[in-house]
Amino acid sequence: MLIAQISDTHIAAADKQTYGIVPMAENLARCVAHINGLIPKPDLVLITGDVANDWCIDQTLRAKSILDGLDCPYYIIPGNHDDRGHIWDVFGGKACPERVDGFINYVIDGYPIRMIGIDTLETGESGGVLCATRLAWIKERLAEDQQTPTLLFMHHPPLKLGIPETDVDGFVGSDELGALIADCGNIKRVLCGHIHLLTHTLWNGTIVTTAPSMGMQLALDLTQEKPSKFLKTKPGYLLHHLTGGGHLVTHSILVDGNVTRYEFAEHN
Numbered sequence: 001m002l003i004a005q006i007s008d009t010h011i012a013a014a015d016k017q018t019y020g021i022v023p024m025a026e027n028l029a030r031c032v033a034h035i036n037g038l039i040p041k042p043d044l045v046l047i048t049g050d051v052a053n054d055w056c057i058d059q060t061l062r063a064k065s066i067l068d069g070l071d072c073p074y075y076i077i078p079g080n081h082d083d084r085g086h087i088w089d090v091f092g093g094k095a096c097p098e099r100v101d102g103f104i105n106y107v108i109d110g111y112p113i114r115m116i117g118i119d120t121l122e123t124g125e126s127g128g129v130l131c132a133t134r135l136a137w138i139k140e141r142l143a144e145d146q147q148t149p150t151l152l153f154m155h156h157p158p159l160k161l162g163i164p165e166t167d168v169d170g171f172v173g174s175d176e177l178g179a180l181i182a183d184c185g186n187i188k189r190v191l192c193g194h195i196h197l198l199t200h201t202l203w204n205g206t207i208v209t210t211a212p213s214m215g216m217q218l219a220l221d222l223t224q225e226k227p228s229k230f231l232k233t234k235p236g237y238l239l240h241h242l243t244g245g246g247h248l249v250t251h252s253i254l255v256d257g258n259v260t261r262y263e264f265a266e267h268n
């Protein structure tokens with residue numbers, strides 16, 4: 001099984017670039033074309049939030065017009081730059097199969113990996129929130145199946161990753177989520193976005209992976225002084241490959257039209 005993950009597309013209004021400088025719609029179109037050209041083809045694409053840049057429905061519709069070019073099914077959960085109502089109005093019933101208690105929480109079944117989409121958006125907040133209602137839903141879904149390999153996907157990473165820019169946002173309910181995950185033995189991964197950097201961190205017996213940016217990479221500053229800059233980069237996405245051996249292996253894909261292939265040869 002092959003799962004592509006796109007995150008933080010931050011699409012601007014028509015004919016506009018994000019923050020006036022980053023061609024995120026073009027970047028997304030390039031990723032869509034790249035994913036469509038993969039052999040073997042992915043089974044599906046997960047999009048881990050911040051679809052729009054400014055909570056606008058026209059930006060959300062523009063994202064849909066590009067994402068509909070994917071040859072495979074795609075699924076979306078909202079991020080803090082999204083309006084939940086707009087995400088549901090544009091993607092509800094297909095890319096967002098279900099809405100529970102007003103939250104875009106759903107399960108994707110029918111594949112070798114069970115996938116649980118989790119809505120961590122709290123309107124008006126930058127950080128993640130899992131309230132009692134959402135935690136109860138997650139607890140029920142995890143209890144339903146403790147055998148099938150499972151991944152969770154959501155916008156906000158549930159732990160501080162040493163990146164001040166996003167650590168400051170926080171995550172209400174992360175301890176409770178961690179306890180639920182620690183009680184399961186079948187959680188292969190928690191897939192997130194939000195920080196615009198590729199990271200992998202062991203957490204409560206699983207691995208939390210955050211996706212790289214789509215061309216708006218966060219400037220890495222490990223001095224713990226809050227950085228405020230993004231880097232305009234080539235777009236990238238992740239490919240999660242469930243191997244025949246049952247391991248979920250993550251590949252980072254940089255979409256770059258300027259690649260030279262060469263033969264690897266032994267040197268005597």
Ligand SMILES: [Fe+2]
Nearest residue numbers: 008050194195
């Ligand atoms: Fe983002």
Ligand SMILES: [Fe+2]
Nearest residue numbers: 050079080194
């Ligand atoms: Fe975000």
